[in-house]
Amino acid sequence: MHARKMRRYAAIFTMLGLLTTTLAACSGGGSESTGPAGKEQNEPLKSLTYWVDLFPDAAAIMKSYGEVTAWKEIQAKTGVEVNFQHPAQGQLGEQFNLMVASNKMPDVVDYGWNAYPGGAQKAIRDKKLIPLNDYLEHAPNLSKLLDENPEWRKMASTDDGDLIGFPFIREDVTQQVFLGPAIRKDWLDKLNLSVPETIDEWYTVLKAFKEQDPNGNGEADEIPILIPAGELAFAGAFGTPNDFYQENNTVKYGPIEPGFKEYLATMNKWYNEGLLDKDFATTDAKMTDAKITGNQVGSTVMFLNGGIGKYMDLMKVSQPDFQIVGSPYPTLNSGEQPVFGHMDNPVTGIFAGITGSNQNVVETVKFLDYLYSDEGKLIVNFGKEGETYKLVDGEPQYTDAVLNNPDGLPISQAFRKHIMGATSGPFVQDVRHTKQYTIKPEQQEAMKLWSGTTQEKKMPPITIAAEDSSRYSSIMTDLNTFKDEKILKFIMGTETLDNFDNYVEMLKGLGIDEAIQIQQEALDRYNSR
Structure with missing residues (x-):
């Protein structure tokens, strides 16, 4: 594997006084640091722009995640104003592609970054995405999680070892089946x-x-x-x-x-x-x-x-x-x-990525890392104490605001109104949330x-190499169209299964062996991460 050339940024800054003890522990002294855009980062973060898909259940009852109780509480605790930008419903991929093609991007983009043309590694090369490797000293909560769970780190990295962004993590196997x-x-x-x-x-x-x-x-x-x-x-x-x-x-x-x-x-x-x-x-x-x-x-x-x-x-x-x-x-x-x-994988492939347009990388890292702290995890999964949950024998229990919504919202929408844990984002989904949601x-x-499957033959979240991506995409587009049509014919009997061997030869003619080889190389790279 090619080792990534490390760029070290020298200093740590004091976060806002409003930050909790957990986040304050992330902050160090007061020397200066320079971000990719060359701006000194010696001031606390006041606001950031955050691009993310608005989940359909949420879109039915709100215009922005800024209305969610948990996000309001995070902003109150940190003093950071989060200005959400949401793509139009049903246009996630198209609007992501338009956005990354522009010169100016939001500070944080929450997305499946490996869907970037050529994958997350190409997005890093194109300077659209800033990997987290050089900033982990400012993210002690995420660093601890990845140190304790090496497989999560592999899933959150590119083949070159770059950390893509702040991942959505499901901590228990029962959360990975739905x-x-x-x-x-x-x-x-x-x-x-x-x-x-x-x-x-x-x-x-x-x-x-x-x-x-x-x-x-x-x-x-x-x-x-x-x-x-x-x-x-x-x-x-x-x-x-x-x-x-x-x-x-x-x-x-x-x-x-x-x-x-x-x-x-x-x-x-x-x-x-x-x-x-x-x-x-x-x-x-x-x-x-x-x-x-x-x-x-x-x-x-x-x-x-x-x-x-x-x-x-x-x-x-x-x-x-x-x-x-x-x-x-x-x-x-x-x-x-x-x-x-x-x-699903514990690391789902959705990352809150810090973009090349971000002028306050270090402070953004500190802010997002707070969501992985014990206090941050409690807020994103349960909302505001006394309003959407209460502690019973030290365990968070949802109130009727969520479980028996006074406005008559169905439980799925009541959860979306108050917490982030029912969707995805830069945090760990708490198994105690899942047990009360389901x-x-x-x-x-x-x-x-x-949960009782071995999964021993499952493909891990590999990444097709940037230089192979257009060829691979071309093969699979034609191949899937042909294959899906044939499968329907075989099941419905409009074509006899005596033709199965001929169908396999047709898939070989369309390039399936080459596609398998591209996948194999990607798997080998993943295993070497």
Whole structure:
């Protein structure tokens, strides 16, 4: 690996008197330091501009994160005014690209910086992003976290060892699962069936859902399972996700492996027998909502809060028996531990990056590092003591302002109104927040079940080299278009699986071997970080 040439900036400054003991501990004496723009940084930070996507649930009830109780409290504690800039809803990527192409950027940009053309390393080379390596003496809280968790440091770095920015970190494995297979428990109980674990058990259950009228309306209108083509929860059972994976540090591509043909054959069988929703290829979120609340869908893959929690809340009055539970990721053989499943990395890839336009780098570093302190973590995850949480035996407990909102806000929006921990940002998401946010027993049990995958073949958060990025992107754009079209045809039977080998050859012709090699080089670099 190329070692990064270190640039040392010599001095530490006293932060605002309003800063807490934790933040004040970050500040040293009063000599001068010069930032990249050449401006002396001997004055405390008064304000900064902060660009970040406004989460849709938040956008429904506020114009800016400046309205969030936790952000108000952070600003009161530090004396730093945060001026938020939010891209238009649904235009995150486009507006990020327009912004980085301009000469003047906000002080902090909160984004998945590896989506920058050529990755975060290229953004650093282009002087759009300032890596944190030279500033860690001003960030003792983040430094301690990364020293104690070397894998987090790897995930937060480029291949050259540059720290990209202040990361969003999920501290516990249960927080890294929020999506997985789920099934109607009341239907299972009615038909005297258990939660399925193997693909064969799934077939038995889906047949019963199709043939035994579990919704009790006397019509054969049940949709036993509603999942998209290539769904990881089921493709993974055959050892081949619909993506790249690694075996003993060797990169493979699932859709060309023999196991993927077995997966397609199973889906084709389910489709032909009416077990898989006949409209699976065209069903959008709105149609999914209608089918689930219309008491038609027996199983699917859904979110913990935006799925299990949401639908059970919606149905509790009209249909009190309605119950959705998580199910284990399916395997081929009984007793096997599933390998693949939807699981995010602890360092998610979203970073509050300090931009090349920032005139007060050292003071911005100190400010953002405060959010990783014990006090900062409490505020971002729980808000304001006495208003949105109280301490019970030393443990923070949300008040009714959040859990039983007096304005009638649904719990997801009440959380967004008061805290940052329900979205993402430059902080550690507290597991004590998650336990109170995800409160239904069905959700808690699903978190445990979905956490039970080995993930041993998962690709880590690698970065495609800048010099390979345009070629790689070109290959994968054409390849994905062809592959996705073929997968639909194989599942729906408009093309026979006798053509699978020919399909693999077509993918090779489109450059999949070269794409695998580019991924392999990226994995090797990641492992050498």
